Amino acid sequence: MTTPELAPKTAPQKMVPIPPRGVDYRGKVVLAPMVRSGELPCRLLALHYGADLVWGPETVDHALIGSTRRINPRTGMLEWSRIPSNNAKAADTTESIIYRLDPRREAGKLIFQIGTSDAERAVAAARMVAADVAGIDVNAGCPKPFSTSGGMGAALLRTPDKLMGILEALVREIVPVFGIGVSVKIRLLETVEETERLVRRLVGTGITGLTVHCRTTPMRPRERAIRGQLRMVGEVCREAGVACVMNGDVEGRDAAEELIKEFGVDGAMVATAAEKNPSVFRGEAKGGKADWKEMAQQFVWYAMEAENKFGNTKFSLAHLVKGAHQLVSWTKTYEDVVKSLGMGEEALKRAIEVDNILRKPPPPPKPPKVKEKKEEIPAKRKKGSQGGWSPKSPPSPSSPLKKPRVSEDAPKSPPKAQLAVEDAIPVS
Numbered sequence: 001m002t003t004p005e006l007a008p009k010t011a012p013q014k015m016v017p018i019p020p021r022g023v024d025y026r027g028k029v030v031l032a033p034m035v036r037s038g039e040l041p042c043r044l045l046a047l048h049y050g051a052d053l054v055w056g057p058e059t060v061d062h063a064l065i066g067s068t069r070r071i072n073p074r075t076g077m078l079e080w081s082r083i084p085s086n087n088a089k090a091a092d093t094t095e096s097i098i099y100r101l102d103p104r105r106e107a108g109k110l111i112f113q114i115g116t117s118d119a120e121r122a123v124a125a126a127r128m129v130a131a132d133v134a135g136i137d138v139n140a141g142c143p144k145p146f147s148t149s150g151g152m153g154a155a156l157l158r159t160p161d162k163l164m165g166i167l168e169a170l171v172r173e174i175v176p177v178f179g180i181g182v183s184v185k186i187r188l189l190e191t192v193e194e195t196e197r198l199v200r201r202l203v204g205t206g207i208t209g210l211t212v213h214c215r216t217t218p219m220r221p222r223e224r225a226i227r228g229q230l231r232m233v234g235e236v237c238r239e240a241g242v243a244c245v246m247n248g249d250v251e252g253r254d255a256a257e258e259l260i261k262e263f264g265v266d267g268a269m270v271a272t273a274a275e276k277n278p279s280v281f282r283g284e285a286k287g288g289k290a291d292w293k294e295m296a297q298q299f300v301w302y303a304m305e306a307e308n309k310f311g312n313t314k315f316s317l318a319h320l321v322k323g324a325h326q327l328v329s330w331t332k333t334y335e336d337v338v339k340s341l342g343m344g345e346e347a348l349k350r351a352i353e354v355d356n357i358l359r360k361p362p363p364p365p366k367p368p369k370v371k372e373k374k375e376e377i378p379a380k381r382k383k384g385s386q387g388g389w390s391p392k393s394p395p396s397p398s399s400p401l402k403k404p405r406v407s408e409d410a411p412k413s414p415p416k417a418q419l420a421v422e423d424a425i426p427v428s
């Protein structure tokens, strides 16, 4: 095992080369990957307040493969979108945006995090974004069942051969072609020996960076992060020339800089503190934390620029305006939010525009109802026959019983071929 006294200054200056379009995580205080809370407007706000790099939310390889990349001509943002594969109604061809980035403001600063459990799929998905991002990160730390049940996230910590295979494949296939680095984000294992064994293997795969979330997989987010293994992880990374980023209860830039020194790591990643207040990336020397209203207004501008889904904007806004929750809790549109935050005429004009763009298209027309011949009323019903009305009281022509009756042995629904034609609704 490595000695805890080993300080960065005395360590050998070995370094896995940073590819020409890649970024070195050393000396950086970065925004963590966060599903829902790490969408484009949040990342832009973090960069606005001084985050050095931003991680996008974990995107599962399956979701990205088969999506289409295009520039949104209205906003200039790059978007990957597709028709959701679990779409029950074949006729609903509304595309979902799987990933969105700002090619100008995020250039050289965005790390794409992939959720994967398969080397081939990881490479296929990474190829789809690698030309537009500064690095590919593999999520090997998410303990949520949706991730681990597919063998992704923290499940990869228990299948190290698979994890190494994924990283080696990405290094082999992505680094030379796209000139960006590959990294991994892990959690701690139960013992220092187990973690060290894992980290030693990881740093030999050709990755340029490793983030360690200082909690074990069973630990809940509200439990304090543990630092006992951190120095060792930093040392193993340094020996191999891989940048080590610490994560877990890092409160902002100033705290990050202290922790980096104290534990001999190379960088720090902030999640929940930045979710509540992205201005934690601005140290005291540069003005410190910003006023909540300034942050909220700037955030809404970024969200409108990106045409971010209103539901997601409201979700993140709720974190930013915690003390003034009543200001946004009632809002249903960007127009409401802009008015509530007193953002002025220009913002109001943009809000109305974005609301119109995001307004859900009307549902596709329903297929025409099949007209069926009314069955003739039998003069006499067989004894014991089931249901319906009694022959003694046949419905009058004005009866509310409008449902056409079909004979008992008629199929309950039209045959498949018929359905296919009738359901073929034109799409916009």
Ligand SMILES: Cc1cc2nc3c(=O)[nH]c(=O)nc-3n(C[C@H](O)[C@H](O)[C@H](O)COP(=O)(O)O)c2cc1C
Pocket: 032, 033, 034, 035, 036, 037, 056, 057, 058, 113, 139, 140, 141, 142, 185, 213, 221, 225, 247, 248, 249, 250, 269, 270, 271, 272, 273, 275
């Ligand atoms: C809302 C939310 C979403 C998250 N999504 C991801 C994710 O997509 N990928 C990932 O590796 N970690 C994810 N995490 C974990 C964080 O990146 C981070 O490791 C964790 O919150 C610990 O950092 P903190 O103590 O600063 O909050 C998420 C955390 C939160 C709160």
